[in-house]
Amino acid sequence: MSILRAVLLVAGCLAAGNAVAQTNIPPATADIPPPAVMPVYDTALAPGWQNWSWAKADLSVELSGSARKPIRVVAGPYQALYLHHDPFSTAGMTKLSLLIQGSAAGGQVRILALIDGKTVGEGKLLTLGNTGWTQVVVPLVTLGVENKTIDGLWVQNATDQELPKFYVTEIRID
Numbered sequence: 001m002s003i004l005r006a007v008l009l010v011a012g013c014l015a016a017g018n019a020v021a022q023t024n025i026p027p028a029t030a031d032i033p034p035p036a037v038m039p040v041y042d043t044a045l046a047p048g049w050q051n052w053s054w055a056k057a058d059l060s061v062e063l064s065g066s067a068r069k070p071i072r073v074v075a076g077p078y079q080a081l082y083l084h085h086d087p088f089s090t091a092g093m094t095k096l097s098l099l100i101q102g103s104a105a106g107g108q109v110r111i112l113a114l115i116d117g118k119t120v121g122e123g124k125l126l127t128l129g130n131t132g133w134t135q136v137v138v139p140l141v142t143l144g145v146e147n148k149t150i151d152g153l154w155v156q157n158a159t160d161q162e163l164p165k166f167y168v169t170e171i172r173i174d
Contacts, residue, residue, distance in 0.1 A: 038093065040083055040153065040171035043069040048085050055079035055157065061167070068133075070099075070169035073155065075109075080156035081168060087116075087151045090140055090173065096153070097137045098171040102128030104164040107157075111138055113145040114152035120144040125158055128166055140173070 039046035044060050051057055055075035062069060073081045096111065105128065112123035121144035126136060140146040153171070157163040 037174040052082040052084040070167040075157035077160040080154040110158040112154040113143040
């Protein structure tokens with residue numbers, strides 16, 4: 001074997017070994033920023049979200065004269081619309097926003113976030129109106145989940161009485 005041939009063989013082996021070594025380097029996940037917006041529900045559940053409600057929750061309901069297809073919730077005492085997701089970090093996100101509309105004025109709901117399947121803190125109490133959609137923005141710090149890993153959201157009947165149906169849509173965390 002000539003010296004040139006031996007050098008080329010060694011160089012080829014080194015290059016092949018180097019390529020293999022490079023494919024075994026794990027990705028630097030710490031360098032990947034969290035999403036700026038985590039969609040939860042618009043006209044349907046966003047990917048990864050599941051309906052685990054124990055209140056009656058109908059998804060993608062047609063409302064006459066509206067392009068929105070909200071979730072219709074009929075909640076008995078303390079029942080909730082429960083939207084579940086595999087655990088994810090809220091790092092870089094600051095608020096939960098949604099649209100809500102009651103079918104009768106005066107009902108109360110509580111918005112809560114979950115860590116390990118358990119609610120955090122007292123959440124945010126809302127009194128429902130029936131005059132159209134209400135934009136609700138709740139800081140994640142209010143929900144006790146700023147820069148935490150969460151796995152769900154509740155919109156819960158905050159009373160011991162049957163709550164007239166209400167609608168929720170355009171839910172997102174950003």
